[in-house]
Amino acid sequence: MRQRHIKNLDELLKDYEDQLIARPEEMKGHWRDAFREPCFEKERGPLCDGDLASRPLYAEVGCGKGQFITRLSSLHPENLYLAVEGHESVGFYALKKTRAAERENVRFVLNYIHDARDFFERGEIDGLYLNFSDPWPKPRHEKRRLTSPRMLGEFASVIKPGGFIEFKTDNDELFAYSEEQFRAHPMMDVEFVTHDLHRDVPLDQLVTTEYEDKFSSQGKNIHFIRVRILETLENEEGSAL
Numbered sequence: 001m002r003q004r005h006i007k008n009l010d011e012l013l014k015d016y017e018d019q020l021i022a023r024p025e026e027m028k029g030h031w032r033d034a035f036r037e038p039c040f041e042k043e044r045g046p047l048c049d050g051d052l053a054s055r056p057l058y059a060e061v062g063c064g065k066g067q068f069i070t071r072l073s074s075l076h077p078e079n080l081y082l083a084v085e086g087h088e089s090v091g092f093y094a095l096k097k098t099r100a101a102e103r104e105n106v107r108f109v110l111n112y113i114h115d116a117r118d119f120f121e122r123g124e125i126d127g128l129y130l131n132f133s134d135p136w137p138k139p140r141h142e143k144r145r146l147t148s149p150r151m152l153g154e155f156a157s158v159i160k161p162g163g164f165i166e167f168k169t170d171n172d173e174l175f176a177y178s179e180e181q182f183r184a185h186p187m188m189d190v191e192f193v194t195h196d197l198h199r200d201v202p203l204d205q206l207v208t209t210e211y212e213d214k215f216s217s218q219g220k221n222i223h224f225i226r227v228r229i230l231e232t233l234e235n236e237e238g239s240a241l
């Protein structure tokens with residue numbers, strides 16, 4: 001379902017075509033090519049040097065208004081980042097932010113991701129960020145959670161062994177549920193967990209999101225988990241376990 005609250009969004013988005021990947025399924029297996037042409041009118045940066053294949057590619061699913069991806073990609077201009085946001089109007093703010101910062105190493109998909117394997121080849125990405133994902137608290141909506149067993153299995157199959165998933169949230173119930181799913185997954189190894197990220201990690205070592213700033217300024221503790229992908233196995237239907 002398309003979600004948009006900004007009038008004339010189609011018109012506005014035309015200005016951002018260079019940053020947007022309209023048909024992500026077609027990029028499956030060659031995502032790094034999406035970064036070949038620079039987006040901004042300035043001298044061609046180091047991304048165009050032809051060594052794109054060796055650059056790490058990270059994805060953030062549910063990037064919201066883009067503070068995290070803008071700051072992270074500025075800190076690491078050598079890496080490639082794909083920001084996925086299903087709510088187009090929200091994603092528009094993220095596009096504007098990365099443009100203002102002239103981030104050549106970020107591309108956007110403004111679609112909901114339902115099965116990561118539709119977008120990515122096995123082991124195609126180096127890591128995944130899930131920040132303040134929608135909690136979907138009702139049991140009957142469990143399958144919509146980005147940390148449900150099905151979703152985690154699909155993410156695990158598109159992240160290369162040795163890659164990671166980082167997940168953070170203010171939501172106590174969602175975190176408890178998610179930590180259980182990460183720990184139960186045979187191909188995931190929990191590397192670090194904290195229930196108070198801002199107490200345990202100095203703020204200048206963190207890249208925060210809009211939601212994170214909002215909740216932590218209200219005194220809410222932020223939960224965080226980082227897991228390593230060990231290896232992916234396939235079941236008989238060809239899905240990742």
Ligand SMILES: C[S@@+](CC[C@H](N)C(=O)[O-])C[C@H]1O[C@@H](n2cnc3c(N)ncnc32)[C@H](O)[C@@H]1O
Pocket residue numbers: 061062063064065084085086087090111112113114131132133134209210211212
């Ligand atoms: C609660 S907001 C958090 C935004 C941001 N990560 C932050 O921390 O400030 C969650 C965002 O994830 C997006 N989202 C949820 N499920 C998604 C999916 N399957 N694919 C892409 N975006 C999704 C929502 O549209 C929403 O903007």
